[in-house]
Amino acid sequence: MARKRTRIDIIGDMLLAIIKKKGEIKPTHLMYSSNLSHSLMNSYLEELIEKNLVKKIQRDNRDYFLITDKGYEFVQKLNEMREFERAFGL
C-alpha cells in the first residue's frame, strides 16, 4: 500500500502537474492531476499563491494557474531532495 503523501509531496505534485501542462493549467485539470478534492486543492493553492510559487490569471472568463520562476526553482529543489532520499534509501 502506498504511503500517505506529506504536505510537501502534495505541493510538489501540484507544481509538477502545472509544469506538465506547459506551465499553465485549469483548476479542474489540476484537481484531477494532483488527485485532490476541490476544497483541499483550494487551500493549498492559497498557500502557493501567497508564497509566490503560483499565480492566478483570468483569460476568456476562465481561471488559469501559472507556475512562477520561484515555483520552478522550488520544484528543482524538491527533485534534488527526492533524488537524495532515493539514493540514501530514506
Add this chain to the structure above:
Amino acid sequence: MLQLVYTPKWFYGEDIVIDIVSIIVLLVIAGFSLRYYFLSRKRNNLWLGLAFILMAAGLASKVLMNFSFYYKMEFIQTLGELTLTYQVTNVSDNLFYTGYFLMRLLTLLGLFTLYAIYHRQSWQNILLISALIITGTVYTQSAYYVFHILSMLLLLLITLKFAGNCLKNPCTTTGLLAASFSIITISEIPFSLVALHPNFYVAGESAQLVGYLLLLVAFVTILKHGKKKNKD
C-alpha cells in the same frame, strides 16, 4: 605518555588535511539533509543530518588530537624553560586525550545514529547502546583497535543497507553511495593494524580519503540527477 599515534613522520599534517576534507564532505551532506528536514519535516532527514554532524565532529576531534601531538615537540624546543615546558606538555596532553576520547565517542554515536535510521530501535535499545558506547569509549582508551572494530561493524551494517538499496533502485547514485561506504568501511581494517606498522595508518587514511571523495561525487551526482529530472 602512552603512544596512541602511529603516523610515520613524513605523514605528519597530511592526515589532518585528509580529515578536514572528510569533515567538509560530511557537513555539506548534513546541511543538505537538514535543509530538506526544515522543508518536509521528514524525521529521517533530521537523523541523517545529525549522524553526519556527529561523524564530522568525531573527525574534528581527531584533527585536534593529531594537531596537539604533532606540534607539541616543536613548541617545547622553542621555549626551553623547564617549568614552562612541563606546563605546555600538560596542556597538550589534556588536549590529546580529550580529542582522542571525543573522536571515538562522537564517531561511534554518529555511526549508531546512521544505523538506527535504517533499523528502527526502541528508546530502551537506544539508551542501552548509547550507554555501552560511552562505557566502552571510557574504558578502552589503550585498546584503540576496539574503536576501529566497532566502527567497521557499524559501517558494514550501514553499507549492506546501501548495497541493498542499490539492488532495489539500481542507478549511478545508489551505486556510488554503496561504493563510497564500502571503501570507508574497508579503511577501518588498516587502522586496526597500525600497531604492526605505521604505513597501515597511511593506507587507512588514503582509503578514507578515497571513500569520502566518492561520497562527495555521489552527492554531486544526486544534485545533477535532480536538476535533470526538472528539465524532463
